[in-house]
Amino acid sequence: MIDRLEAIQKEAHEAVQTAGDLKTLEDLRVKYLGKSGLVTEILKGLGQVPAETRPQVGKACNEMKNKITLQLDLKREELEGKGSVVTPREWDPTLPGRVTPLGKTHPLTAVQKEICDIFKGFGFDLAEGPDVESDYYNFLALNFPPDHPARDAQDTFYLGRDVLMRTHTSPIQIHVMEKFKPPHKFVAPGRVYRHEAIDATHHHLFHQVEGFLVDEGIHFGHLKGILDSFIKKFFGPRIKTRFRPSFFPFTEPSAEMDISCVFCEGKGCRICKQSGWVEMMGCGMIDPAVFKNCGIDSEKWTGFAFGMGVERVAMFKYDVDDIRLFYQNDLRFLKQF
Ligand code: PHE
Numbered sequence: 001m002i003d004r005l006e007a008i009q010k011e012a013h014e015a016v017q018t019a020g021d022l023k024t025l026e027d028l029r030v031k032y033l034g035k036s037g038l039v040t041e042i043l044k045g046l047g048q049v050p051a052e053t054r055p056q057v058g059k060a061c062n063e064m065k066n067k068i069t070l071q072l073d074l075k076r077e078e079l080e081g082k083g084s085v086v087t088p089r090e091w092d093p094t095l096p097g098r099v100t101p102l103g104k105t106h107p108l109t110a111v112q113k114e115i116c117d118i119f120k121g122f123g124f125d126l127a128e129g130p131d132v133e134s135d136y137y138n139f140l141a142l143n144f145p146p147d148h149p150a151r152d153a154q155d156t157f158y159l160g161r162d163v164l165m166r167t168h169t170s171p172i173q174i175h176v177m178e179k180f181k182p183p184h185k186f187v188a189p190g191r192v193y194r195h196e197a198i199d200a201t202h203h204h205l206f207h208q209v210e211g212f213l214v215d216e217g218i219h220f221g222h223l224k225g226i227l228d229s230f231i232k233k234f235f236g237p238r239i240k241t242r243f244r245p246s247f248f249p250f251t252e253p254s255a256e257m258d259i260s261c262v263f264c265e266g267k268g269c270r271i272c273k274q275s276g277w278v279e280m281m282g283c284g285m286i287d288p289a290v291f292k293n294c295g296i297d298s299e300k301w302t303g304f305a306f307g308m309g310v311e312r313v314a315m316f317k318y319d320v321d322d323i324r325l326f327y328q329n330d331l332r333f334l335k336q337f
Contacts (some may be wrong), residue, residue: 001049001057008038009064016071022079029072039065107337108207108326111314112189115209118233119187122226124211127188129172135162137171142250143289157193157204165193169210169307170250173286176212177294182301183215189310200322207310214286214296214303220253223283223304227257231280235262235317242277251284251305262316278316281308 012032019025032039042061049057105113116126129137139151150156150167157165172188188210196202213222228241239259246256259280261272268274283306288298311323318337320326325333 001053002060005042005057005060005064008032008042009067012038012068013071016068016075019075019079022076025072025075025079032068033065033072039068104334104337106326106334107314107318108310110337111317112207112209112310115230115234115308115310115313116187116189118230119209119211121233122229123185124213125186127172127176127186127212128190129166129169129175129188131166131191131193132159133164133166133171135164137174138164138166138168141174141290141293142170143287143293144249148249153195155195157195166190167194168192169208170305172210173212173250173290173305174294177214177291177296182296182303183213184303185213185215187211198324200324203311203323203327205327206323208307209310211283211306211308212303213305214301216301218285218302218304220285220304223255223285223306226304227281227283227306231259234313235259238265240266241280243283246282246284248282248284250287250290251282252287254282254284257281257283257306263319280312281306283307 012028015028016025019028029037031037034040039061043065046054046058046061120126135151138156139148140146144150156167159165169188169190169192172190176184176186176188190208190210191205192208193205194202196204198204211226213226224241224243231239231241239262241260242258243255244258246254248254257280258277260266261269261276261278263269263271264276266276268276272278283304286303286305291298291301311326314320314326315323
């Protein structure tokens with residue numbers, strides 16, 4: 001029975017393919033699917049088929065009917081000239097093309113690069129270090145005493161007793177001093193991690209650019225000059241800088257650098273809380289204790305270091321008031337840069 005069905009189907013397929021006009025095609029439809037057509041007759045006679053093979057034969061019959069119907073339909077479309085192939089006349093060259101969406105650099109990546117490029121222009125090299133650090137590089141070598149609060153698990157993500165996610169990019173100073181002899185002059189961008197509650201100005205992951213310069217005869221005036229030039233290149237020549245005394249274990253003296261508010265140019269506004277100044281970064285002269293940890297003679301060499309938060313710089317550059325926006329990857333936000 002199944003063999004017979006296959007033979008009919010093959011015969012029907014060949015006949016349909018060679019049909020040259022609609023009349024022949026209609027005759028074929030009647031021959032196979034008409035009231036007393038071949039396929040119809042077989043379907044009618046299904047009752048005589050032994051019960052065990054009936055479901056199988058019935059299924060094959062229906063498939064055959066569907067196939068022949070489809071072939072007839074396709075052939076009819078072809079003969080009627082309604083094929084699915086687009087003829088040249090139907091192609092409209094005035095329709096707008098399809099736009100391929102293009103990605104672009106994330107604002108944080110762009111700002112980080114802009115910062116580093118300015119320092120490269122001042123002759124600084126680029127350095128980097130690992131995100132996972134030991135207590136030694138992140139704290140001890142940088143002159144943090146063993147009981148310093150920053151070492152508290154409240155502020156630091158520990159992976160083991162002595163292994164942690166770096167809380168700042170300053171450990172890169174130590175790696176570079178261990179590997180190379182002075183003089184040094186580099187900037188080092190990277191991710192840093194702090195065990196902090198997230199809000200509009202804090203995130204547990206953010207980015208810093210570290211700066212480091214060691215040579216003979218380097219003094220605080222060099223630090224001020226370089227950072228002031230950087231700010232004027234980045235934010236524009238009208239922005240002023242000022243340095244306030246501060247404290248970091250690895251710099252002495254240490255300072256906090258403020259810049260005149262980029263929004264009100266020092267007149268006082270909501271962003272600078274009417275003070276005219278905003279805090280920009282920590283900096284200072286390298287503490288002789290840090291030189292000693294790296295076997296460098298602090299009588300001969302002096303230098304300065306600074307560290308700035310990329311998010312903070314980007315928030316001032318683009319007037320973004322919530323750090324979380326940089327991490328939500330909402331295209332409506334990202335498209336603006
Ligand atoms: N590492 C400091 C911080 O994360 C910033 C800093 C870097 C300060 C270099 C002074 C010198 O807060």
